[in-house]
Amino acid sequence: MTEDRFAATPQPPYWAVIFSNQRADGDAGYADMAARMVELAAQQPGFLGMESTRDASGFGITVSYWASEAAIAAWKANAEHQEARRLGRSQWYAGFELRVARVERAYRMRKG
Amino acid sequence: MTEDRFAATPQPPYWAVIFSNQRADGDAGYADMAARMVELAAQQPGFLGMESTRDASGFGITVSYWASEAAIAAWKANAEHQEARRLGRSQWYAGFELRVARVERAYRMRKG
Numbered sequence: 204m205t206e207d208r209f210a211a212t213p214q215p216p217y218w219a220v221i222f223s224n225q226r227a228d229g230d231a232g233y234a235d236m237a238a239r240m241v242e243l244a245a246q247q248p249g250f251l252g253m254e255s256t257r258d259a260s261g262f263g264i265t266v267s268y269w270a271s272e273a274a275i276a277a278w279k280a281n282a283e284h285q286e287a288r289r290l291g292r293s294q295w296y297a298g299f300e301l302r303v304a305r306v307e308r309a310y311r312m313r314k315g
Numbered sequence: 316m317t318e319d320r321f322a323a324t325p326q327p328p329y330w331a332v333i334f335s336n337q338r339a340d341g342d343a344g345y346a347d348m349a350a351r352m353v354e355l356a357a358q359q360p361g362f363l364g365m366e367s368t369r370d371a372s373g374f375g376i377t378v379s380y381w382a383s384e385a386a387i388a389a390w391k392a393n394a395e396h397q398e399a400r401r402l403g404r405s406q407w408y409a410g411f412e413l414r415v416a417r418v419e420r421a422y423r424m425r426k427g
Binding site: 208209210212215219221223225227254255256257258259262263264266292298299300302303304305306307308309310311312313314 | 321324411413418421422
């Protein structure tokens with residue numbers, strides 16, 4: 204019943220992009236662009252899944268999972284994604300940390 | 316103004332433990348234990364910081380950062396943490412994914 208929020212990642216190794224961010228006030232097209240980026244990322248070669256959550260204060264963490272560093276580089280170079288990143292820096296985020304990491308081990312638990 | 320939610324991590328490489336989780340219904344001591352685990356983790360050798368958020372549906376992501384794999388292993392072996400993990404599996408979480416990853420690159424943006 205809770206499976207849909209978890210990314211169905213394969214056995215490690217694979218890669219993770221950890222994006223911790225604080226939203227700025229107002230929407231200014233954010234919701235539409237965020238939905239579009241999820242759709243677009245899912246079409247990229249090497250995309251393995253995404254997990255995302257945000258609390259009422261606007262602090263969010265999104266982790267996307269990728270098969271390789273090359274897949275992350277190709278996504279970073281995507282033109283539509285580049286425009287979204289530009290708007291993110293100028294309008295949507297008060298701050299962020301983006302970390303690129305290689306997943307070495309993974310453990311899972313599910314009930315129900 | 317938003318800095319306090321971000322972990323002040325050093326230059327990579329370092330390690331990240333990505334804990335994506337769905338809370339089960341009810342508190343059953345969760346809030347107290349979660350606060351205690353944050354306090355206890357911060358006392359561990361090699362602890363570099365933590366970022367955490369959860370939405371109203373109970374889906375949360377907590378990422379803790381560590382100087383080495385050995386530091387993660389020592390935290391995993393901590394007796395009080397082991398008891399918290401046991402209760403987490405039996406009571407607090409409907410499901411989780413825990414991934415151990417080596418952070419290779421990091422980028423930062425702050426305003427205000």
